[in-house]
Amino acid sequence: MPPFPQHLIDGYRTFTSQRLPTEQSRYRELSERGQSPEVMVIGCCDSRVSPEVIFDAGPGELFVVRNVANLVPVYQPDSAAHGVSAALEYAVNVLRVKHIVVLGHAQCGGIRAFIDKAAPLSPGDFIGKWMAMFIKPGEKVEQRDHETMADFTIRIEKAAVFRSLENLMTFPFVQTPVARGEVSLHGAYFGVAEGSLFVLDQKTKEFRSAREEFGE
Numbered sequence: 001m002p003p004f005p006q007h008l009i010d011g012y013r014t015f016t017s018q019r020l021p022t023e024q025s026r027y028r029e030l031s032e033r034g035q036s037p038e039v040m041v042i043g044c045c046d047s048r049v050s051p052e053v054i055f056d057a058g059p060g061e062l063f064v065v066r067n068v069a070n071l072v073p074v075y076q077p078d079s080a081a082h083g084v085s086a087a088l089e090y091a092v093n094v095l096r097v098k099h100i101v102v103l104g105h106a107q108c109g110g111i112r113a114f115i116d117k118a119a120p121l122s123p124g125d126f127i128g129k130w131m132a133m134f135i136k137p138g139e140k141v142e143q144r145d146h147e148t149m150a151d152f153t154i155r156i157e158k159a160a161v162f163r164s165l166e167n168l169m170t171f172p173f174v175q176t177p178v179a180r181g182e183v184s185l186h187g188a189y190f191g192v193a194e195g196s197l198f199v200l201d202q203k204t205k206e207f208r209s210a211r212e213e214f215g216e
């Protein structure tokens, strides 16, 4: 069997020598009392978009689910196994999170695959089927006249956040606490190149820079 990657061992050693000493008591406390994060983040698998890094979160702070293109499916209580729905159920019903953040991002490979529809994806591939949940039956997602491919891509990346927020509300166990004001839903978008974060203004349906809106 090939050896465990050395750079991961090295990274773990750095963790134990630098980060763990300052967080040891926190880990012990979390181990004894269990986790009670107030925030659930639904993000993309993309290696550049780590919620814990972006939000500078320590152990126990974020309950994170990551999947291709940060998608939440619609509520579908059938005989199939639903990973995102199971995590959502646990976060809301057991952990009682107060916030659910859908974190989209620039240069999303899942969205790229969805837009291109072409090779290397075949109809039998997993990504194609997974991304298909993004569109509603009969809905068409097309580049608008005079819209550049870059703008079209960003629009669809942000649309994935909107769709996930919409789909979250199809879950009865999300609807009820949201209506009671016990849980709030949020959208955000991360610009990889600049490390910029944009937060969704639910009233205007626009993403606003977190630096400008909320101060440095």
Ligand SMILES: [Zn+2]
Pocket: 044, 045, 046, 068, 069, 070, 105, 107, 108, 109, 110, 111
């Ligand atoms: Zn992505």
